[in-house]
Amino acid sequence: MTEKFPEIRNLALFHDISTQSFETLTRAAYVQTYPPSTELITEGDAPDFLYVVQAGAVELFANWAHRETSMWTVWPQSTFILAATVKNRPYLMSGRTLCKSRVVLLPSADVRNVFETDGAFAKAIVTELANGYRGAIKNSKNLKLRSSLERLANYLLTCYRQCDKAPRFLLEAQKSRLASNLGMTPENLSRALNGLKKYGVAVDGQSVELTDIKALTDFAQPSLLIDDDTPFF
Amino acid sequence: MTEKFPEIRNLALFHDISTQSFETLTRAAYVQTYPPSTELITEGDAPDFLYVVQAGAVELFANWAHRETSMWTVWPQSTFILAATVKNRPYLMSGRTLCKSRVVLLPSADVRNVFETDGAFAKAIVTELANGYRGAIKNSKNLKLRSSLERLANYLLTCYRQCDKAPRFLLEAQKSRLASNLGMTPENLSRALNGLKKYGVAVDGQSVELTDIKALTDFAQPSLLIDDDTPFF
DNA sequence: CGCTATGTTGATCCATATCAATAAGTGTGG
DNA sequence: CCACACTTATTGATATGGATCAACATAGCG
Structure with missing residues (x-):
């Protein structure tokens, strides 16, 4: 059968999972195009969706005490807030489009379900998280040592x-x-x-x-x- | 049969994996007690082992250009450098004992093998990495916003x-x-x-x-x- | 007991933030 | 096509958080 969202099928995160898992993940997913400067997620909110940026760019940023800092930018064919999704914990960052952007939204409940049942998906998530984790460590070192x-x-x-x-x-x-x-x-x-x-x-x-x-x-x-x-x- | 290392069997990371997986993981593992201020790992080195602190404490720190910064401290019944191990990439931090410490060393090749074959282990790793990832993000926010x-x-x-x-x-x-x-x-x-x-x-x-x-x-x-x-x- | 580690205090310096003014684009409407 | 507003970047003046250097105090410890 023809799968929905063939573009994201090739992402490392989804590449090796079963057809059925992919089906489950994308069944209730939808694609949305947003204008520039649209806030997609707000820190503190429950992680309703896992996001995949297909076109455009999304800036992740954080606020505290009326201050704001930009954390990083997500470019096409990457996901964001995977950690919040799998742990079902509040987003730690907010995200806004920098320009007109096309984004896939995968319901996080489905992500967690497939994660529980599909070992290949769990493995792909490990790779993604380990990369992100190491990037975050590097970022702290950069800030503290330079x-x-x-x-x-x-x-x-x-x-x-x-x-x-x-x-x-x-x-x-x-x-x-x-x-x-x-x-x-x-x-x-x-x-x-x-x-x-x-x-x-x-x-x-x-x-x-x-x-x-x-x-x-x-x-x-x-x-x-x-x-x-x-x-x- | 009696498993080796019953202490670490109860760690979240190893709790749900199969007996065989645990056997594989611990077959070539060993426990070592180190005196204070012993450098266990050095940043840049290949990740030969995954470490579990059983007693004592291990400080993770990083160097650059003759500067040094302390990143955090690992207390008993926790692992460290999991991300480097599963990705088989160099350590990003060095680690030294703060006091006399007992540490379990699990060969990283075994960790990666079990990770490939045991879905429960992959899932446990996801939880551990997601926690660490989110902690690192919080750390960056702390540094940048306060x-x-x-x-x-x-x-x-x-x-x-x-x-x-x-x-x-x-x-x-x-x-x-x-x-x-x-x-x-x-x-x-x-x-x-x-x-x-x-x-x-x-x-x-x-x-x-x-x-x-x-x-x-x-x-x-x-x-x-x-x-x-x-x-x- | 001193001896060495570690922590405190003081004086000074420097990196970076803040506040304010100007300049340079960039887009809009007449 | 130009005038205008609006945003973004630059420059200058100043303030300040935090580092550095040095002296001293304190606390473990052999």
Whole structure:
């Protein structure tokens, strides 16, 4: 039979599960397209759905005491808030669309059911969670061990590596959001970009050019044990 | 037959797995008692073992560029570095005994084998990883959204809740390590404890007394979405 | 007892936040 | 096509949280 949602069938999370499991998961699922700046989930809410971003982008952020910080951005063909879903615990982060986005919503009760019955699904979830967990640890290390200038330098080098080492690339997002992701203010980001000029960082609008990778690398001291394979964006 | 390691059999991670799986896991496992300040694992190393702390305590910490930060402490009847083990990726943290400690070492290859074949084990791993993941997210929020004074105040309130709301309790560990866990220097912790006097925090050595829970709570604004059920220690 | 660890206090410095003003886009409607 | 508003980024001035360096105190401990 033809399965619904063939696009997400190929995600690592769903690739190896049985047809029946996939059927169960997607039976009550639906696809929705949201305009920009739509809040999809709010921290503290019960996890009604597991989300899969198919197109667009979703920013995960958190609030406390009238402060807000951006945690990271989910790009297409990734899920988010898997941990809350399987544990059936409140979301720890809120999520809003950055641009018009198409999203699949899978009822979390179904996710937990299939998780209980389909070993392949449990295994895929382990992989996904372990990756996320390690990413979160790396993020804490980044925050605790580095200054904001060092975090920025390493972020730029991560982008550089992501672009197949092209010395020129575009910043993926608004600078204010980048600043929040890196744990600094927009003003500080602006000054920090200037401060990296001496290591061959030239910025013009969204465009970044790294003219002295060696100098920047010497300064940034990137580490496989901190710098994620994927940047925030 | 009598199983080896009956103590760890009751851990959530091993409780529901088959006898055969448990046998496989523990066949090549061994128990070791280490003196204080022994480095058990070093970040960057391949994950040869999954560790279970049976007695004592193990501090997980991380280094970068000659800096060091304490991430958290593992207390008895818990495992550590599960994510590295199942993903077969390098440890992201180092671990050292804080005091004389008894530790079980389970060869990670066996852990991954059983994970592949025993669905109950995969499910238990999911629970463990999801908890750890959410804890790490909370940690990042704590660091990014709060000042060091606020982190300390919330830490004290977490201890208070852990002690069944006894207004008097002992700090679990060396203050310098507490400071590192909270992302601050020992000097700053010392001053911060003084700064909390006005909210009824009285410290004498390791002993803490909270004389005005309401004032401290008003200041700290604890949140279920940040403050873990378990403190670092 | 000293000796060494650990914690405290004081003085100072620095990174980063905050507040305020300006500039540079970006889109809208006339 | 331009004027205008509105958002976002930059720059400057200043404030402050927290780090650093140094001296001293205290507490375990051999």
